[in-house]
Amino acid sequence: MLTCLRGGTLYDPTHRIDGEIGDVWFRDGHICAPPANAADADRVIDVSGKVVMAGGIDIHSHIAGGNVNNARVLLPEQHLAERARYAGQPFASAKWSAVDTGYRYAEMGFTTVVEPAVLPINAAQAHAEFADIPIIDKAGLAIVGNDDFLLRLLRDGAEQQRVTDYIAWLLHATRCLGVKVINAGGASAFKANVRAFGLDDEVPMYGVSSRRILNAVQHAVMQMGIAHPVHVHCNNLGVAGNVSTALATIEAADGLPMHLAHVQFYGYGSEGEHGFSSGARALADAINAHRNITVDVGQVLFGQTVTISGDVLRQFDARHIATPRKWVIWDAEDGGGGVVPYRYRARNFVNATQWAIGLELFLLVDDPWRVFFTTDHPNGAPFTAYPQLFRLLMDRDYRAEWLSRINSDAADASLLRHLDREYGLYEIAVMTRAAPARLLGLHDRGHLAPGAVADITVYEENADKAAMFAHASLLFKDGQCVVENGRVTHACRGRVHAVEPDFGRTIEKAVGDYFDRYHFITPSNFCLDTGHLAQALGTELIMH
Amino acid sequence: MSTTPESPVRSAAHDAGTGFGCPFCALACDDLSPPADNRAHGMDCERARAGFTLALEHTEATPRLAGVAATWDDAVAAAHTLLRNARLPLFHGLLGDLGDARSAWSLAARFGGVVDHRDGDAMARALGVYQDSGWITTSLGEARNRADLIVWVGEPIHDALPRLRERLFECRQRLHTDAAPEVVELGARPRERIDHVRTLHGGRPLPHDDPDATQLLEQLRNARYAVFLIGRLADDEADMALRTAGELVRELNEHQRAALLLTGQGPGDVSTQLCGAWRNGFGLRTSLARGYPEQDIKRFAARRLLDDGEADLLVWISSLDATPPPQTRQPQLVFGHPAMRFDHEPAVYLPVAVPGVHRAGFIHRGDAMRLVTLFAVTASTLPDLAALCARLLDDEAVTPC
Numbered sequence A: 001m002l003t004c005l006r007g008g009t010l011y012d013p014t015h016r017i018d019g020e021i022g023d024v025w026f027r028d029g030h031i032c033a034p035p036a037n038a039a040d041a042d043r044v045i046d047v048s049g050k051v052v053m054a055g056g057i058d059i060h061s062h063i064a065g066g067n068v069n070n071a072r073v074l075l076p077e078q079h080l081a082e083r084a085r086y087a088g089q090p091f092a093s094a095k096w097s098a099v100d101t102g103y104r105y106a107e108m109g110f111t112t113v114v115e116p117a118v119l120p121i122n123a124a125q126a127h128a129e130f131a132d133i134p135i136i137d138k139a140g141l142a143i144v145g146n147d148d149f150l151l152r153l154l155r156d157g158a159e160q161q162r163v164t165d166y167i168a169w170l171l172h173a174t175r176c177l178g179v180k181v182i183n184a185g186g187a188s189a190f191k192a193n194v195r196a197f198g199l200d201d202e203v204p205m206y207g208v209s210s211r212r213i214l215n216a217v218q219h220a221v222m223q224m225g226i227a228h229p230v231h232v233h234c235n236n237l238g239v240a241g242n243v244s245t246a247l248a249t250i251e252a253a254d255g256l257p258m259h260l261a262h263v264q265f266y267g268y269g270s271e272g273e274h275g276f277s278s279g280a281r282a283l284a285d286a287i288n289a290h291r292n293i294t295v296d297v298g299q300v301l302f303g304q305t306v307t308i309s310g311d312v313l314r315q316f317d318a319r320h321i322a323t324p325r326k327w328v329i330w331d332a333e334d335g336g337g338g339v340v341p342y343r344y345r346a347r348n349f350v351n352a353t354q355w356a357i358g359l360e361l362f363l364l365v366d367d368p369w370r371v372f373f374t375t376d377h378p379n380g381a382p383f384t385a386y387p388q389l390f391r392l393l394m395d396r397d398y399r400a401e402w403l404s405r406i407n408s409d410a411a412d413a414s415l416l417r418h419l420d421r422e423y424g425l426y427e428i429a430v431m432t433r434a435a436p437a438r439l440l441g442l443h444d445r446g447h448l449a450p451g452a453v454a455d456i457t458v459y460e461e462n463a464d465k466a467a468m469f470a471h472a473s474l475l476f477k478d479g480q481c482v483v484e485n486g487r488v489t490h491a492c493r494g495r496v497h498a499v500e501p502d503f504g505r506t507i508e509k510a511v512g513d514y515f516d517r518y519h520f521i522t523p524s525n526f527c528l529d530t531g532h533l534a535q536a537l538g539t540e541l542i543m544h
Numbered sequence B: 001m002s003t004t005p006e007s008p009v010r011s012a013a014h015d016a017g018t019g020f021g022c023p024f025c026a027l028a029c030d031d032l033s034p035p036a037d038n039r040a041h042g043m044d045c046e047r048a049r050a051g052f053t054l055a056l057e058h059t060e061a062t063p064r065l066a067g068v069a070a071t072w073d074d075a076v077a078a079a080h081t082l083l084r085n086a087r088l089p090l091f092h093g094l095l096g097d098l099g100d101a102r103s104a105w106s107l108a109a110r111f112g113g114v115v116d117h118r119d120g121d122a123m124a125r126a127l128g129v130y131q132d133s134g135w136i137t138t139s140l141g142e143a144r145n146r147a148d149l150i151v152w153v154g155e156p157i158h159d160a161l162p163r164l165r166e167r168l169f170e171c172r173q174r175l176h177t178d179a180a181p182e183v184v185e186l187g188a189r190p191r192e193r194i195d196h197v198r199t200l201h202g203g204r205p206l207p208h209d210d211p212d213a214t215q216l217l218e219q220l221r222n223a224r225y226a227v228f229l230i231g232r233l234a235d236d237e238a239d240m241a242l243r244t245a246g247e248l249v250r251e252l253n254e255h256q257r258a259a260l261l262l263t264g265q266g267p268g269d270v271s272t273q274l275c276g277a278w279r280n281g282f283g284l285r286t287s288l289a290r291g292y293p294e295q296d297i298k299r300f301a302a303r304r305l306l307d308d309g310e311a312d313l314l315v316w317i318s319s320l321d322a323t324p325p326p327q328t329r330q331p332q333l334v335f336g337h338p339a340m341r342f343d344h345e346p347a348v349y350l351p352v353a354v355p356g357v358h359r360a361g362f363i364h365r366g367d368a369m370r371l372v373t374l375f376a377v378t379a380s381t382l383p384d385l386a387a388l389c390a391r392l393l394d395d396e397a398v399t400p401c
């Protein structure tokens, strides 16, 4: 079927198209060149006066895997349903379910979402949850850096190539798109009863520092040649004064590609009477000066949420602030995690400062290709609050209105009053479409040129940007219309994206011996088989 | 129109010979010798041997309507009629794998039913404790590698987990030591002992001397990684024992490491609960009758729904266990193990493939940390429950009776 979206206002930063009026043609699942004869169109949809962008891409949102599911079960009161939002659509009325996740992202015009914390032992469950998230495409980042096998390699002074082979093998085993490091070595140290863990602290039993682990993984990712640089959750998350950790990590990247996740949680100084202040200026300056660094923000928005993290050491430390007062900590093979519910309050100095720091970072980092739109769902706020964040970035009057409502000490101390910048639609398209596709190496999306998948969002222009981005006017996924007027009309299955880097086969023997000695599972069962995933879950994997 | 369903499995036996998962207990071992020549003699575990043998001996079966052999089309149509006409179908049993759980939740959503597992009482108890306060847990793998003290809260469950001793307690190849862990058994009524340890740990006096509690506290304080393994508990103190152990573990963690290890209740419990959670947001004992999920771990208990007559159809799903469902006043629709025999034939019996023997699948390990891959190890003509479920969800595909 050949479709023409006629007369839209196009934003396609990959091709420097900034608000030009034009048509977008697609045949079946892919965008195509306009046919010689426009009358060949099977369907013409008039989108004049509307904004057309590629489908949105979220690079960091916790949508699947054991920890997310633990949080759902812990907090039934946070997602009670009282009506059937989508009558007759199985589970679409179940809030915070897999189906709801796909539907809510689609309603906002998003078509690809990355789950950034797949613990390898739990990878099969992440894929099982992916399989039940409709419409959107998914991908996982495999967590490394607390794996005993890796720590042993480093302790024993193995060559970098060996580390690279192991991590490449792990990507095959988990069917993930990239590599995540969470407080490198921290979870392992916590198992040995360590309670604080910085960049230069050593993991007990191995004598290997967090810095050394991070460096080895960063080089492994580069050596493998996969697109997405190492995705880093730094040490000392959430701790006052931790901006120095973020700055040290940026230096430790040594000019090579590195993505720092949810940097808002590392933008903290320790000045002022509260011992807590914004470090956003210093952090943004460092990001601006280091073009090898990309970041996502992890914006805080006020309200009840739950923090879900593989940083078990940090989550344990946060137990005292759990709201409501219940929390979960778990250890598992090569990692761990925790679930701590939390309510961000506008009148609370620290929370209001966190809110301001996130916005300061968005506004102070000058290159929208290197700063990404996230709330670290659900850690800073649930992704369903995105429309509000769009408005905060695009509307300084709205920011000013909020500044008058938050804790006044925090408002007074914040740089926000002096930041007039407003994101425009082109920059939004960079940050949520073009740049994430490039950062993830998903070159078939994030833009509107022939050959791209026909993941296309149409928004109704609206002065209220929250209203505009809350509901896509139309959303096409692989060329199928899935949303009309902000409502899902058709729920297709999404696909899953992964990489298969080459590796030296001798690592399989070493890993096999290691598993035989120490694991509760054999390596052949640990490695997820694409055919088996397809058969057992219906997973359609796309390899990059 | 076919008279037999398409067989989703033609001998897809896993070639490597290792790494095939065993679905018959919560350890979900994947290191057993594979069945050879369709026999399971060489398997080093009595539960695995029994489970594989029974399934290997029953690779085909015929559906029955009230005990009378029927065609697949007629049986599926009869199942559809029962489901369509039910006011509140109860999907129960759930002794199956993740695929079976997904089917159960899909059917419950489509036909407006409730899902509860055979071991729902114990599961709901644990869920209640979890939802009240959360907890600190560890996994089978971490316990195996790190525990230097294992405190068995409740009766040892060797019959349920035959290889636990071998794989957890006697294991000497461990990450940072070659010493086996110390094991302390507290028996089926451990509540008072744990309570006393907590009291002593908090520096408070005991109502009476308890040298065992004093000694256990000493052992705990000396442990680097203490694991409280939850076994079988007496009904009247299970809830409090679990809560108290959970609190003690939290308190110990203020200064040292300790964790609970839950191994689940039986086949399919974890997969039913976790899959239910990501599908409906809550997990078991959730009703989908109103078009959105409502969880109530008391109201939607299977026993109550059956006794009060609130449920008017029992849908029993048990691909892993050939034990028939309990007798009920309600008509029964059974998706069962091919070797299932009944004293009272259900209205509809549809034999299904056994996951991990007749078909591929996934099942959660009891600690919920791993979905273990199951492969087909023999050819079979039995349908996958998912295939039957797909037909039942598609009204057009069912010929009316």
Ligand SMILES: [Zn+2]
Binding pocket: A060, A062, A116, A261, A262, A376, A379
């Ligand atoms: Zn995150």
